[in-house]
Amino acid sequence: MKSQISEFTRLNDQLLVAMPQLQDLTFSQSVTYLCEHDDDGAFGLVINKPLGVNLSQIFVQLNITPGSEFIDQPILAGGPVHVDQGFILHKEKGDWSSSTAVSEQLYLTTSLDVLEAIANGEGPKEFLVTLGCASWSAGQLEEEMAANSWLTSHVSGEILFHLPHDARAHAAAETIGIDLNLLSPDVGHA
Numbered sequence: 001m002k003s004q005i006s007e008f009t010r011l012n013d014q015l016l017v018a019m020p021q022l023q024d025l026t027f028s029q030s031v032t033y034l035c036e037h038d039d040d041g042a043f044g045l046v047i048n049k050p051l052g053v054n055l056s057q058i059f060v061q062l063n064i065t066p067g068s069e070f071i072d073q074p075i076l077a078g079g080p081v082h083v084d085q086g087f088i089l090h091k092e093k094g095d096w097s098s099s100t101a102v103s104e105q106l107y108l109t110t111s112l113d114v115l116e117a118i119a120n121g122e123g124p125k126e127f128l129v130t131l132g133c134a135s136w137s138a139g140q141l142e143e144e145m146a147a148n149s150w151l152t153s154h155v156s157g158e159i160l161f162h163l164p165h166d167a168r169a170h171a172a173a174e175t176i177g178i179d180l181n182l183l184s185p186d187v188g189h190a
Contacts, residue, residue, distance in 0.1 A: 011037040011141070013103040015153040015172045016044065020183050022149045026080045031168045032134050033089065033160065035102040042136040045087055047128060047160060048168040050074040055118070055129060058086070062112065064119045070127075071119075074165070078130025087133055088114050090124035091157065103155075126161040151178060 016032040027046070034044040056071035058064075078087055088109045093099065098111040107124075117123035136144070144150060153172040163171055173180045 011042065011152055013106070013155055015047075015155055015159065017151040017153050017169050017172045017180070019149055019151060020180070026077075027134075029169060031159075031172050032079070033155065035089075035108055037141065039138060041138050042134075042141045044134045045076070045078040045089055045128075045130045046134055047076060047089075047130075048165045049077040050165055051077050051131060053131075058115070058129070059119055062115065064116055066119045067121060069121075073129070076128060076130040076165075078132040079134030081133050081135045083132035085110065085132065086115070087130045088118075088124075088127055089130070089160070090114070090127035091161075092124040092126070094124060105157075106155075106160075126157060128161060151176065 011034045014034050014037075016030075016034060018027050018030045022028055029048075030046045031048045032044040032046050034042055036043040051074070053075045054071065055073045055075065056066050058075060059066040059071065075086075077083075089102075090107055090109065091105060093101075093107055094109075094114065094117065096109050096111050096114040096117065099107045099109040099114070102108050114123055115129075118127065141150075145152075151173060154175045156175070159168055159171050159175075170180050
């Protein structure tokens with residue numbers, strides 16, 4: 001039987017911070033921005049795992065002539081699903097062909113025209129680019145939350161777009177008053 005998630009328990013527009021005991025290679029020490037969470041499952045982007053590829057390399061691969069200051073921006077491993085597809089999370093709405101609002105202030109785009117606009121200096125100024133995404137089937141994220149695999153945290157533009165990638169998990173946990181350095185990777189049972 002499919003679970004019914006109330007409007008108040010949906011985690012849309014929240015950050016998931018991996019707890020120390022989560023040892024999955026993809027999600028260990030990760031921070032994931034949740035774009036969508038409903039009765040059918042959840043969808044998000046890991047925002048703190050650089051792939052070792054930067055935006056200029058993507059521009060070359062797509063035959064886009066770069067001219068913007070963002071060419072050295074790292075591309076992130078957004079998750080283990082659709083790893084050959086690019087996702088652009090950004091602040092400015094713009095008029096790009098496949099932009100979808102994921103919150104009142106954030107948009108998700110998968111179209112090439114937003115990358116062309118970024119290359120020309122006409123795209124969003126605050127954005128991140130991932131290859132791949134994370135997704136959970138109905139009830140799967142709730143099970144992981146019940147197993148204490150994740151903390152939920154508040155979203156901020158500072159965490160999403162400005163902090164160094166290796167500082168994002170600690171900053172996200174601090175928004176809810178938690179110091180990740182003080183958490184044990186061992187799970188206790190009473």
